[in-house]
Amino acid sequence: MTTLENVAKLAGVSTATVSRTLNTPEQVESTTRAKVTDAIAKTGYKRNEMARTLASQSSRTIGLLTDTFSSSYFSPILEITTKILHQHGYFTLVEAMGSTPSTTSSETQNRAWHSLTSRQVESVILLSGLINDDLLRRMFSEFPSSVIIGQTIKGAEDRCVSFDHYKGGQLAAEHLLKKGHRQIAMIKGSSYREDSVERAQGFKDELAANNIKLDADAIFEGDYTVDSGRAATKKILKKRDNFTAIFSHNDDMAAGAISELHIAGVDIPNKMSIIGFDNSAIAQAVHPQLTSISQPIKAMGHSAAILALNLSKSQRNKNEFEQPQLRFSPEIIERHSVKQLNTVAEQ
Amino acid sequence: MTTLENVAKLAGVSTATVSRTLNTPEQVESTTRAKVTDAIAKTGYKRNEMARTLASQSSRTIGLLTDTFSSSYFSPILEITTKILHQHGYFTLVEAMGSTPSTTSSETQNRAWHSLTSRQVESVILLSGLINDDLLRRMFSEFPSSVIIGQTIKGAEDRCVSFDHYKGGQLAAEHLLKKGHRQIAMIKGSSYREDSVERAQGFKDELAANNIKLDADAIFEGDYTVDSGRAATKKILKKRDNFTAIFSHNDDMAAGAISELHIAGVDIPNKMSIIGFDNSAIAQAVHPQLTSISQPIKAMGHSAAILALNLSKSQRNKNEFEQPQLRFSPEIIERHSVKQLNTVAEQ
DNA sequence: ATGAAAGCGCTAACAC
DNA sequence: GTGTTAGCGCTTTCAT
Numbered sequence: 001m002t003t004l005e006n007v008a009k010l011a012g013v014s015t016a017t018v019s020r021t022l023n024t025p026e027q028v029e030s031t032t033r034a035k036v037t038d039a040i041a042k043t044g045y046k047r048n049e050m051a052r053t054l055a056s057q058s059s060r061t062i063g064l065l066t067d068t069f070s071s072s073y074f075s076p077i078l079e080i081t082t083k084i085l086h087q088h089g090y091f092t093l094v095e096a097m098g099s100t101p102s103t104t105s106s107e108t109q110n111r112a113w114h115s116l117t118s119r120q121v122e123s124v125i126l127l128s129g130l131i132n133d134d135l136l137r138r139m140f141s142e143f144p145s146s147v148i149i150g151q152t153i154k155g156a157e158d159r160c161v162s163f164d165h166y167k168g169g170q171l172a173a174e175h176l177l178k179k180g181h182r183q184i185a186m187i188k189g190s191s192y193r194e195d196s197v198e199r200a201q202g203f204k205d206e207l208a209a210n211n212i213k214l215d216a217d218a219i220f221e222g223d224y225t226v227d228s229g230r231a232a233t234k235k236i237l238k239k240r241d242n243f244t245a246i247f248s249h250n251d252d253m254a255a256g257a258i259s260e261l262h263i264a265g266v267d268i269p270n271k272m273s274i275i276g277f278d279n280s281a282i283a284q285a286v287h288p289q290l291t292s293i294s295q296p297i298k299a300m301g302h303s304a305a306i307l308a309l310n311l312s313k314s315q316r317n318k319n320e321f322e323q324p325q326l327r328f329s330p331e332i333i334e335r336h337s338v339k340q341l342n343t344v345a346e347q
Numbered sequence: 348m349t350t351l352e353n354v355a356k357l358a359g360v361s362t363a364t365v366s367r368t369l370n371t372p373e374q375v376e377s378t379t380r381a382k383v384t385d386a387i388a389k390t391g392y393k394r395n396e397m398a399r400t401l402a403s404q405s406s407r408t409i410g411l412l413t414d415t416f417s418s419s420y421f422s423p424i425l426e427i428t429t430k431i432l433h434q435h436g437y438f439t440l441v442e443a444m445g446s447t448p449s450t451t452s453s454e455t456q457n458r459a460w461h462s463l464t465s466r467q468v469e470s471v472i473l474l475s476g477l478i479n480d481d482l483l484r485r486m487f488s489e490f491p492s493s494v495i496i497g498q499t500i501k502g503a504e505d506r507c508v509s510f511d512h513y514k515g516g517q518l519a520a521e522h523l524l525k526k527g528h529r530q531i532a533m534i535k536g537s538s539y540r541e542d543s544v545e546r547a548q549g550f551k552d553e554l555a556a557n558n559i560k561l562d563a564d565a566i567f568e569g570d571y572t573v574d575s576g577r578a579a580t581k582k583i584l585k586k587r588d589n590f591t592a593i594f595s596h597n598d599d600m601a602a603g604a605i606s607e608l609h610i611a612g613v614d615i616p617n618k619m620s621i622i623g624f625d626n627s628a629i630a631q632a633v634h635p636q637l638t639s640i641s642q643p644i645k646a647m648g649h650s651a652a653i654l655a656l657n658l659s660k661s662q663r664n665k666n667e668f669e670q671p672q673l674r675f676s677p678e679i680i681e682r683h684s685v686k687q688l689n690t691v692a693e694q
Numbered sequence: 695a696t697g698a699a700a701g702c703g704c705t706a707a708c709a710c
Numbered sequence: 711g712t713g714t715t716a717g718c719g720c721t722t723t724c725a726t
Binding site: 348350351352362363366367370394395396397398399400401402403404 | 718719720721722
């Protein structure tokens with residue numbers, strides 16, 4: 001392991017000079033800079049980021065904390081955030097906390113959090129989803145440079161990147177209504193998730209505004225997996241035979257629904273329409289391709305990264321970033337899973 | 348920021364003692380241990396892993412280097428490796444290098460590598476895929492404690508976790524043959540990927556062993572995306588009308604194929620059978636559910652993690668792990684996308 | 695069983 | 711523009 005000191009000796013300068021040519025090259029004369037650069041090349045020197053962190057009291061790293069690595073949000077968020085952070089000389093550290101409060105030991109959660117903070121992250125990006133998760137909120141409050149994607153926390157709105165789930169639900173209802181659907185079933189997500197209750201509420205309210213009531217027996221619960229969508233659909237088919245459309249709270253469950261409908265011989269969209277949520281990769285892979293409410297994940301990740309950078313210690317840098325967009329709106333991506341029903345005056 | 352020294356003062360002991368009660372509690376008397384534990388609780392002390400790394404000359408962290416974070420392998424591998432590494436007090440650091448040699452600047456690649464090594468990772472798990480990637484191989488050779496998932500490198504077989512892609516190709520062919528198929532198209536992956544060429548070779552060889560030739564005009568190329576599967580399938584349908592089956596080099600492309608066949612009104616599996624590769628999540632989400640060659644990703648990740656741990660510096664630990672399985676075999680997961688053709692004596 | 699002290703590799707005043 | 715030096719927070723001999 002070559003150290004700064006080795007390089008310094010070889011170049012015939014002090015360690016400070018080597019450090020300078022590495023960090024602020026403009027402060028060192030070009031001739032000495034050349035000597036140093038040479039020595040670095042010869043020795044194959046690589047700086048030790050750990051020592052650097054300790055000495056400079058700044059780690060130039062930002063944590064990304066998710067519920068589970070298999071979440072469909074995780075990869076795109078990780079991709080965009082690392083890209084941006086790298087552009088600014090920052091590293092990313094990832095940890096997972098477990099998908100639900102109950103499923104995960106608080107030990108796991110604490111370990112994840114500790115793993116991040118003990119490594120001196122300057123900010124952490126919380127990938128939310130869990131509601132009632134006191135821990136998450138506590139982390140958010142206790143770590144003043146953390147930002148959160150997915151919910152808005154009172155009194156700290158400027159650290160929250162959020163999405164209008166309520167409006168997303170409305171949009172889904174509006175679309176189905178416009179297409180003439182009146183008998184609609186909903187496959188919702190866990191009641192633990194705030195986003196899911198908001199989606200449900202927006203959907204219900206929009207229907208209600210059009211004098212349509214979403215009956216309790218038209219609501220089915222899933223856990224965001226393909227299989228749970230399949231199971232819910234089985235129940236839907238058993239329950240009543242006059243539904244013409246299904247609103248699913250995510251695309252995976254919608255895919256399960258589609259699969260189950262195929263098996264039951266129900267034609268999509270002619271006998272049953274379906275609309276998903278998230279516009280994730282799977283929406284384009286199923287047949288018919290799924291109409292879905294899109295959440296601009298990448299853009300939200302982008303905002304979060306900028307926010308995190310702004311809040312970082314090392315960000316004593318003169319050039320601050322412009323304040324990024326914090327609130328994002330849904331958009332409907334029409335594909336081929338919703339049918340225009342023949343005009344019928346009333347349900 | 349409370350430091351070890353603060354804790355030591357409050358407890359009325361030396362920093363060494365605090366350090367010991369943290370790392371080797373059995374070496375400190377229970378009464379003093381209690382004092383220290385108290386002080387730690389009172390101050391809310393969290394150890395600084397960076398300083399610890401520097402002082403102990405071991406980072407207890409292992410790098411995971413992938414081509415892209417959106418790879419379908421990445422999440423499951425990350426999930427299993429972090430789980431195992433955590434169990435042994437290790438952290439995981441992730442980086443992405445870019446998906447193909449051409450698509451990515453060598454700067455990006457070097458940055459990724461540097462990000463890992465400069466942070467003193469004790470081992471790195473390379474998630475392979477790229478062939479001809481000198482850089483990857485160079486990293487592997489230059490970093491004696493690195494391990495690789497996905498290919499076997501001569502002279503370092505004990506650091507390689509690999510999968511028998513050739514046999515996978517054979518298995519696919521054997522299955523199709525057994526089901527009576529003779530006119531078969533193949534959607535292969537990039538020729539840059541060794542795994543893909545092996546899959547193709549195994550497939551061809553098995554067909555040849557049964558006196559069936561896979562003509563050049565029955566081979567179509569994709570890039571592992573759903574869309575490329577769709578595009579390839581368009582070509583297949585245009586090319587000839589007597590294919591009865593398609594072998595796709597991954598499930599995403601197979602999903603694209605299924606989608607395109609649906610659009611073209613080709614019944615699956617009655618008019619066209621299809622078999623995928625990887626047995627990834629999407630295989631269960633499409634309709635009909637996809638028969639696929641499974642790659643035991645989780646098990647492979649497990650092996651890699653154990654291997655990495657064994658090669659780590661800090662692993663001066665007395666208790667070594669048993670040598671994990673290094674070579675994995677394919678398995679066919681039958682679902683509903685391949686039809687048993689009515690017995691026809693000859694093609 | 696515990697303490698003193700010397701670093702780990704680097705940065706950042708502060709001098710020159 | 712460059713060198714000297716004092717740490718950053720911890721671990722780890724080496725004494726006691």
